[in-house]
Amino acid sequence: MSSSSAAPTAKPPIRDALVAAAFRLFLERGYEQTTVDDIVALAGVGRRSFFRYFPSKEDVVFPDHERCLADMTAFLATGGPEHEPVRRVCDAARLVLRMYAENPTFSVQRYRLTRQVPGLRAYELSVVWRYERALAEYLRGRFAGRPDGTLRADVIAAAVVAAHNNALRSWLRSDGEGDADAAVDQALGHVQRTFGRPTAETWAAPVRTAPEPAGGQPAEPDDVVVLVTRRDAPLWRVVQELETALGRT
Amino acid sequence: MSSSSAAPTAKPPIRDALVAAAFRLFLERGYEQTTVDDIVALAGVGRRSFFRYFPSKEDVVFPDHERCLADMTAFLATGGPEHEPVRRVCDAARLVLRMYAENPTFSVQRYRLTRQVPGLRAYELSVVWRYERALAEYLRGRFAGRPDGTLRADVIAAAVVAAHNNALRSWLRSDGEGDADAAVDQALGHVQRTFGRPTAETWAAPVRTAPEPAGGQPAEPDDVVVLVTRRDAPLWRVVQELETALGRT
Incomplete structure (x- = not known):
């Protein structure tokens, strides 16, 4: 990031250093055995710096989800009536894939860690739920006034998230080998064929x-x-x- | 229950008394302000009795999900090739509705509590995830060998859970008024029409x-x-x- 702002969303070096230190310790000692004090000592910063960027130790494991959720919400908000709704939510889901694919090594390490620590698994489920609600809220708006509009919105949002995560997990289990984009395109294509909309007679x-x-x-x-x-x-x-x-x- | 066994799954009077005491205190004082000591004092039993039935304070909020998950898994395991797979998972999801509808007042109280306490919301998400995985595992078995079998299984399981929960939440928000069965039938009918299998020409x-x-x-x-x-x-x-x-x- 080339921003000169020190705002947490600009991902300054301290934030990156905290994430790097945390993951090095999680991999060496295990997640439960690592304290926030250990992390700040290795990163060479004070405790206050840690809590400036991360509300808890769990949050440092998922440093980019808040930004990604904000990007997703902004992307959906800028859509107009010309965007086919199911395609739009599929494109929004691809933002999550992009975040994972930006740094395959980190994503694979985190995937393994999350499998081992029940608390992180619960955290991840709540993040996935927030993505799903963002997609569903957008679709509810687009289907407003339709009979079964909220039902259809919730079902499609869940289907998009399930398809995306099916492909994402396959890619993570392959240690980040293979073509993540192609796998997600294929999975989301399945959802679009099932639910996508009219353009002809x-x-x-x-x-x-x-x-x-x-x-x-x-x-x-x-x-x-x-x-x-x-x-x-x-x-x-x-x-x-x-x-x-x-x-x- | 008329069982004479004292096993936790037989729902003996002590377990029911603990749930009743816990909810009375949660409603009177709030969830966070109620301790396990408060609950056992009101129920007239010792702390060990509490932990015999519930691993944590969170678990007493959802006393029937483990039984329901076991019932669902057993129901799916007894299905044969003659059962249309999408219909079978819809019928499995109805077991969850039945658990909620058995005691509308309790279910509505819990719904309100869960909305207010983030920790309970996270607990609920992990329970919903386990139901979804049970449905997906069954479908993966039924679709084994099909191209896109696991993708299709995951998408349908997510759609069934989303449809079921859309109807369930509407019913809970209506304070348990209205016909929960009809609402869930309608929502699951939508999923069956979208994904269900051939029987005619x-x-x-x-x-x-x-x-x-x-x-x-x-x-x-x-x-x-x-x-x-x-x-x-x-x-x-x-x-x-x-x-x-x-x-x-």
């Missing part, structure tokens, strides 16, 4: 499979539906048409 | 929208697809046919 309707009944009586509902769609229509739009025609909305 | 194919080109040359791919389906066909099967016809598999 499609049409569906029940059709009559028996002759008109005599005497002008209303017929029973027909048991066959025909759908005609452009080959390039998004699957979501086609499914929406189908649900209407099948009477399942 | 459907058919889709590209159709020719222009005359055969002269000279027997192969035509360009047609840009329209027609699908014919029984009205009672499951949406998943219809979408699978469509994906094939649209060339998106």
